[in-house]
Amino acid sequence: MDTKQELCQWEAAAAEYRRVQESSAFSAQNRALVEHRFSGIGAVRILDAGCGYGQYTAWFAQQGARVTGCDGARAMLELAQERYPGCRFDLADLTGTLPYPDSAFDLVFCNQVLMDLPQIDCTAAEFARVLRAGGRLWFSIVHPAFYLGEWVAGADGKKRAKEISGYLTWQERTGNFWGKSTHYHRPLCDYLNLFARCGFSLTELTEPPAYDPDENTADLPLFLCAEFVKVGQGQRL
Numbered sequence: 001m002d003t004k005q006e007l008c009q010w011e012a013a014a015a016e017y018r019r020v021q022e023s024s025a026f027s028a029q030n031r032a033l034v035e036h037r038f039s040g041i042g043a044v045r046i047l048d049a050g051c052g053y054g055q056y057t058a059w060f061a062q063q064g065a066r067v068t069g070c071d072g073a074r075a076m077l078e079l080a081q082e083r084y085p086g087c088r089f090d091l092a093d094l095t096g097t098l099p100y101p102d103s104a105f106d107l108v109f110c111n112q113v114l115m116d117l118p119q120i121d122c123t124a125a126e127f128a129r130v131l132r133a134g135g136r137l138w139f140s141i142v143h144p145a146f147y148l149g150e151w152v153a154g155a156d157g158k159k160r161a162k163e164i165s166g167y168l169t170w171q172e173r174t175g176n177f178w179g180k181s182t183h184y185h186r187p188l189c190d191y192l193n194l195f196a197r198c199g200f201s202l203t204e205l206t207e208p209p210a211y212d213p214d215e216n217t218a219d220l221p222l223f224l225c226a227e228f229v230k231v232g233q234g235q236r237l
């Protein structure tokens with residue numbers, strides 16, 4: 001599926017995506033992670049890349065940040081602008097050149113977006129370009145090691161483990177959570193090596209336990225969060 005097609009899915013899914021986000025346990029866990037990391041961040045320049053309906057753009061603005069949200073789906077941006085008229089939202093395709101000058105931001109924040117993009121090479125290079133030297137990149141994705149696995153129930157009937165296959169293989173899979181959206185699986189090394197090649201140095205990787213320990217084992221993370229500092233292009237020895 002190409003970028004235009006995957007963005008059409010997000011156009012159609014926008015309203016339902018917002019409804020699910022506002023009522024689900026997994027999005028509450030995601031929000032708690034973000035708030036824990038960034039509360040009180042202050043007047044830094046932030047790009048909320050793939051901002052959706054603007055929930056985190058607005059939250060960062062409340063923390064005192066100078067934040068811009070961008071997304072490739074007009075319907076998402078319409079929801080964002082309607083609910084958060086004081087925030088800035090731009091239409092931008094994250095698989096292409098971003099409409100911002102070099103070094104425009106101190107932080108690129110990209111929550112639950114990268115696994116929804118068919119290609120991320122240009123995305124990573126653009127994140128590096130729009131960040132100042134020493135700036136930070138923070139992203140979260142659904143955990144690539146477990147997300148596509150099938151749950152296996154234990155003797156008590158609860159979901160206890162996951163059966164994984166095809167982890168090392170690039171995969172495209174369309175799901176139906178808020179209308180159709182397409183997930184692009186890549187192994188963790190693809191993400192980490194790509195950002196390393198683009199001049200980022202990893203500062204923290206977190207794998208928080210599952211959001212619903214009654215339903216799923218708390219030993220398997222649903223999300224993966226990674227934080228980097230922009231240090232410049234690395235030299236290979």
Ligand SMILES: C[S@@+](CC[C@H](N)C(=O)[O-])C[C@H]1O[C@@H](n2cnc3c(N)ncnc32)[C@H](O)[C@@H]1O
Binds near residue numbers: 050
């Ligand atoms: C799972 S949602 C995450 C939204 C938001 N970051 C949040 O946490 O609520 C993925 C977002 O990525 C956006 N997106 C998907 N493909 C894109 C692309 N090629 N360029 C820009 N945004 C894209 C979608 O429109 C959607 O808003």
